[in-house]
Amino acid sequence: MGITLLADKSSVEIEWQDGATTSHRLDALRAACPCALCKGHNPAESLNLTPEDFPDIELLDVEVVGRYAYRFTWSDGHDKGIYEFEKLRNLAAQEGPAEASK
Numbered sequence: 001m002g003i004t005l006l007a008d009k010s011s012v013e014i015e016w017q018d019g020a021t022t023s024h025r026l027d028a029l030r031a032a033c034p035c036a037l038c039k040g041h042n043p044a045e046s047l048n049l050t051p052e053d054f055p056d057i058e059l060l061d062v063e064v065v066g067r068y069a070y071r072f073t074w075s076d077g078h079d080k081g082i083y084e085f086e087k088l089r090n091l092a093a094q095e096g097p098a099e100a101s102k
Ligand SMILES: [Zn+2]
Pocket: 033, 034, 035, 036, 037, 038, 039, 078, 080, 081
């Protein structure tokens, strides 16, 4: 288990407990923030953020929440999103096939 900021500073790689790894673009992760401010309490309240909204986003800090999620602190000051591990893996599947699944 672990999360690594890649050298280009625009994506992270996550190694999971089962040995699989997924990589995630930071702009896509930021846009996918699951918190109530970004997503609202129902679809009508969602800000509908897209990766294009965050061209220069940087990841400042990562905190492990319990045994089930990461909380990211972003360079735009946002730190409310709790990204559940399962959700993160699903996000990677949407972005494209992860290395481990080939
Ligand atoms: Zn948010």
